[in-house]
Amino acid sequence: MPHPARPRAVTARLMLPMIPGAGRVDDAAVLFAGRRILAAGPRRQVLGDFSGPVEDLGDAVLVPGLINAHVHLELSGLGGQSPRGAGFPAWAAWLAGRDLSPPPAAVLAAAVRRMAATGTAGVIDVGSRAGPAVVAALAAQGLSGLVCHEYIGFRRPPADLPPVLPPALEAAVRQAPGVRAAPSGHALYSTSPDSLRRAREACRRLCAPFCLHVAETAGEVALLATGTGELAALFRGRLVPKGYRPPGRTPVAEALSLGLLGPDALAVHAVWLSGADRRLLAETGTAVCLCPRSNRHIGVGTADAPALFAAGVPLCLGTDSLASNDDLDLWNEVRALLADHPDFPGQALLPALTTTPARLLGRDRELGLLAPGAVGGYAVIPPDLAARLA
Template sequence: MVELVRAAKAATMIPGAPVIKDAAILVDQGIIREVGTFASLGKVHTGDVLDLGDVFLCPGLVNAHSHLELAHLRGKCPSGRGFVVWVEDLLKQPIFDLEPDALDEAVKELKRTGTVMVGDIATRFAKEMAGMLAASGLFFAVFCEAIGETVPKRTFIPSGEFEAGFLSVAGHSLYTTHRNVLRAAKKESRERGLPFSLHLAEHDDEVAIMAGEPSAFLDLLQARGRLLDFEPPRKRPVRQALDLGLLDETTLAVHCVKVTDEDIVAVRETGATVCLCPRSNEFIGVGRAPWEKWFASGTPLCLGTDSLASNHDLDLWNEALYIKKNFDGELSLEDVLAMVTRNPARILGAGDTLGTLEPGKVASFALVPDTLQALF
């Protein structure tokens, strides 16, 4: 079926391209064939027209970082009291229970708010999460999270092929995942040509653990029998990630809150992408990433909601609104939209399919809310 989609405005998100007024997008069997104005495309199109009216279209959104396994913990975790308190409470929750109704509601929320792809972290149920996302119609990258001290004999990534997504591997963190496991996980993702994800420099305790300084979080972990033989590298988190070879153009470094100017330069030079999760950072109480310095550095930036154990919802527009309202300096609408469209699509391996509105891409759209437009 060939259809012409009409909207008052459309941001194609092709770098440097202007917003199209009275936009038209020719769609054939779910694939974009042409993009232009209705005045031009409407003259030659003789089929159906879907007139969306006075709306502002952009590509479907890509949530670069979530933990859908924790969907059932919405509203059940403490906020604003710091990382250690949040983790202590989280560990008391049924974190390894999968609740189908909660997952179904989470997927509905993602789709309702314009998200078409998610980069999801799966600690225990990677194949189940991939299967659920495949059935939902969302595009996805499910990262099997590597934690602990043991390198698997064969692979980190369970077998499975999915039409709209794939499985990859992520390191949980520099302190909960042994350095040999992190190296092996990154090596496998690199050999398979897959993206790699890592929580990096999220909170003060991570910096202290890396430096060999006293840490309430390390005490908590060791009381639970973890990290008993941990040897601190006595480096900042970014430096340790660099020295382990974890940062390159296929790495998605998540959070990056506790960083120095030197750290920012070092990450930029590797070509890695940074995923900011500003509302999650505020919810937990770990502080605020230096968004302005990350942006000024030229580092590719994405936005992620993180989990419903550390956020109020999975609405990426709320993430975009938050960062725009609190950004100290100039941030254009294209800059913000890039963080939720083309940048995450590229790092999650979907740059040929999603992220921009141009011929050959999947015809997936989101509506830019009036509340965000009003800020520009």
């Protein structure tokens, strides 16, 4: 969507404003300037005496700009190179052999531009090397969201930890209205419990969601349960300390015992869960970010999205990075999820792309809805998905 600041309008057959209690609007119009929504509703009411440019999108279904709840933009220079379906150890070994220095600004800009072109207006990004450049790339395209600085490793952080965020990242977000920063954890096997708790506490102070990769692989479950398995073989003595003592719990149970779950937490991947794990996530209100194409690309298995939905777990969708995906187009994530689970209730997918991540970001009056004052612009459901989602 172009975003000149001059007010413009689009009209379409149908609009789903994603406002609690508000229904669909037939013969709708959205009046906007840049990504800011000035008015949205029935065409006659919105356009009134508006005399600026109006584009008729015909049969389109208008929805709020989407939120990609898990991406690592700093890996955007690694597209099209990683092994497919070879399993997590092969993928991780491949990644470890790459040059992981921050990508050129032009690579980040192109990745963000392509996300924006497919309807994405907000992101929850995770990384540790290129935070300031990612913030700048998002701000340049008018995208909103959160850039997480990921804690990884078992080395004990200094007791008086602040600053919890790199000063350059703090400085970058001060220049970027709409983009915030917070710490995050990598995973229960790769980040010390102490660092995870500190990052979690810092997120609470910042009123930001705490993001953590949880139960992405069977190897993670084995490592936490018994200290064995493919991740133990790969990481022990490196990412995982030699003397690592497994907690003897599932990743979700361990996250709970560390105080990491809750309505302001986002468990990413959640492929290898038991029924008890799903109940714990639901009871604590913890959201799950599904990454179906990344899971397929790396070859870690398929998250049981229908069971998570049935358990009442709030769901989001994320592309993960170009190191484990073909593109950062969330509609392709929807297509992959529906291919994996043809019976998945379509009505659960739009909230996963809009209202649920907006609520997590603490910005549910600004993002994930089509209402005056929102700043996420609009997206159009691709024709092949419209009947299923709308």
